Amino acid sequence: MQITSIGHAGFHIQTTAGSILCDPWTNPAYFASWVPFPDNSELDWKSLGQCDYLYVSHLHRDHFDEQNLRDNVSKDATVLLPDYPVPDLKRELEKLGFTKFVETTDSQKITVDGPKGSLDVMIIALRAPADGPIGDSGLIVSDGETTVFNMNDARPIDLDVIGEQFGHVDVHLLQYSGAIWYPMVYDIPRRSKANFAAQKRQRGMDRARSYIEQVGATWVVPSAGPPMFLDEDLFSLNDFGSGIEGADNPRPGDVTSIFPDQETFLEQMRIHGTDDGEKHRGLMMVSGSVADFTGSTLNEISHPYAPHEVFGENKQAYLERMKEKFAPVIAAEKATWAPAEGDPLLPELKELFEPIMAASDLICDGIGYPVGLVMGEETVVLDFPNRIVREPKEGEGKYRYGFRIAPEIVRTVLRDDEPDWVNTIFLSTRFTTWRIGGYNEFLYTFFKCLTDERIAYADGWFSEAHDDSASITKDGWEIQRRCPHLKADLSKFGVIEGEKLTCNLHGWQWDLPTGRCLTSKGHELRASRLE
Numbered sequence: 001m002q003i004t005s006i007g008h009a010g011f012h013i014q015t016t017a018g019s020i021l022c023d024p025w026t027n028p029a030y031f032a033s034w035v036p037f038p039d040n041s042e043l044d045w046k047s048l049g050q051c052d053y054l055y056v057s058h059l060h061r062d063h064f065d066e067q068n069l070r071d072n073v074s075k076d077a078t079v080l081l082p083d084y085p086v087p088d089l090k091r092e093l094e095k096l097g098f099t100k101f102v103e104t105t106d107s108q109k110i111t112v113d114g115p116k117g118s119l120d121v122m123i124i125a126l127r128a129p130a131d132g133p134i135g136d137s138g139l140i141v142s143d144g145e146t147t148v149f150n151m152n153d154a155r156p157i158d159l160d161v162i163g164e165q166f167g168h169v170d171v172h173l174l175q176y177s178g179a180i181w182y183p184m185v186y187d188i189p190r191r192s193k194a195n196f197a198a199q200k201r202q203r204g205m206d207r208a209r210s211y212i213e214q215v216g217a218t219w220v221v222p223s224a225g226p227p228m229f230l231d232e233d234l235f236s237l238n239d240f241g242s243g244i245e246g247a248d249n250p251r252p253g254d255v256t257s258i259f260p261d262q263e264t265f266l267e268q269m270r271i272h273g274t275d276d277g278e279k280h281r282g283l284m285m286v287s288g289s290v291a292d293f294t295g296s297t298l299n300e301i302s303h304p305y306a307p308h309e310v311f312g313e314n315k316q317a318y319l320e321r322m323k324e325k326f327a328p329v330i331a332a333e334k335a336t337w338a339p340a341e342g343d344p345l346l347p348e349l350k351e352l353f354e355p356i357m358a359a360s361d362l363i364c365d366g367i368g369y370p371v372g373l374v375m376g377e378e379t380v381v382l383d384f385p386n387r388i389v390r391e392p393k394e395g396e397g398k399y400r401y402g403f404r405i406a407p408e409i410v411r412t413v414l415r416d417d418e419p420d421w422v423n424t425i426f427l428s429t430r431f432t433t434w435r436i437g438g439y440n441e442f443l444y445t446f447f448k449c450l451t452d453e454r455i456a457y458a459d460g461w462f463s464e465a466h467d468d469s470a471s472i473t474k475d476g477w478e479i480q481r482r483c484p485h486l487k488a489d490l491s492k493f494g495v496i497e498g499e500k501l502t503c504n505l506h507g508w509q510w511d512l513p514t515g516r517c518l519t520s521k522g523h524e525l526r527a528s529r530l531e
Helices: 066-072 088-095 160-166 190-215 262-271 312-334 346-358 361-367 407-415 441-448 452-463
Strands: 002-007 010-015 018-022 053-055 078-081 100-103 110-114 117-126 136-142 147-152 171-175 219-223 290-294 297-302 370-375 378-383 388-390 401-405 431-435 471-474 477-480 494-497 500-503 508-511 527-529
Touching: 002 219, 010 147, 018 117, 018 136, 078 088, 078 110, 078 117, 088 100, 117 160, 136 160, 147 190, 171 190, 190 262, 219 262, 346 378, 346 388, 346 407, 346 452, 361 441, 361 452, 370 407, 401 407, 441 452, 471 494
Parallel strands: 018 053, 053 078, 078 100, 147 171, 171 219, 370 401
Antiparallel strands: 002 010, 002 290, 010 018, 110 117, 117 136, 136 147, 290 297, 370 378, 378 388, 401 431, 471 477, 477 527, 494 500, 500 508
16 A cells, blocks of 8 residues: 655555545635645646545545645545535535545445455544534545555544454554644733643644554554644744653743644654554655555655755744745735625624524523624624624623624625635634633534534534443542543543543543533533542
8 A cells, every 4th residue: 555645634545446535635725824734736636636536534624625626636536425414525525526426324344346446444424513514534444455544633532443343553644733723813911822822732742642542553644734824924823843842851932833743743752652663653754755555564655855854943944935935825815805895794794693593592502692703893793692693782891702803804704605614714813812711612613503504413413412321430530431522432531630630632621529611611520539
């Protein structure tokens, strides 16, 4: 099996039974904020696109690149489709001209027969509202000789199913870096922001190492890593770093970026013993790197250039060159945005949001308070308790949660009828926000579910009863086995420090004596101290 890194979470997997193209992202995403790191624009995308199978893990724009899929990927390719409750991914691919689909069933191995032979395939589909834009997934492929698990940035909660159906995994491709806007966009003091960023950064790498240990693959390729932020306004979000952080070797100065790179994570694996040279071995791959495997044996790996040229002390100079290279591309993208000036936004926002509010009682009640939306000189209030969008009331004061977004950004998503502001505005980091109190999961779920079908599914998902009757013992406590957030197995993802539990799947935390969730309201945990 030959695996080629094509940038970020993207891979081209060549087997004797055919080739699979995975998550081929190359064009700047999220209002031109994100660019693949390292640069992959020089790859032969026409050749890569002549694949037998296409796998797009989910609809996030750093995985679903509409322009690349339309222009370069053969429409004769058979799409390996995750088992999602809302068929938006299939619909978007059909719009681009794809007609052949293998509709998989969540976590069930199938044999795909093609003109060149057969492959064993399984897609783990994550279907909670917090998973991507209504769905995220990971792909397992075996050609009978080599098994690869392309987890990209999915966060599966049951990994035992892989071993049960495929046995040993030879190559594990996974996310280790951030893909979020927290804490960079928050109105908080710089030192606090640096502390929160360092915690967020480390939790992401800790979670990735937990997955490595659970999967137990021979080779680990850190992928779905940091983007490049090449717009001058966002350039400081890059991780320039000086030295490698770790328990025994902290990075000097403030760590203000949540986006560690491949070199940083591979060093983390060595520091924490995840790369022991035998059971797990970290493997550096950059855009264009090609690795040839026979089972767990790495026969050969080649790189388009020496990887150190884009990392460590060379990284800032590399990013500066990329900023110059992509400046015309980013400028052209900005020219397509809607103008900042125009009619008041209130009528359009009422038309968009009020029907969604009316269809989502549980989510609106979960938000529980008015949210301010400041767009230049205009402020609009999303009054979730009353299910209306309105002007501010006199003397209303500062809202518990609010967003400041440039009006041209809002006008663009309204013009383009975007169903998901998380997948457009928020991941762009082209906004600022504030909040009083904890993170509100219901609020961001609302913003990613701006269609009748999506909001109906999300509201129903939250209303379902989940079994939390099973218990585990851990570090002197008896706690429910399943995390109250998204049902991760706390025997695997739970970390207890003193009287605080952290679920490393998403970094949510609980106070064990009271069971109170420290991250968001609700989501209480059942816990008791062992005698």
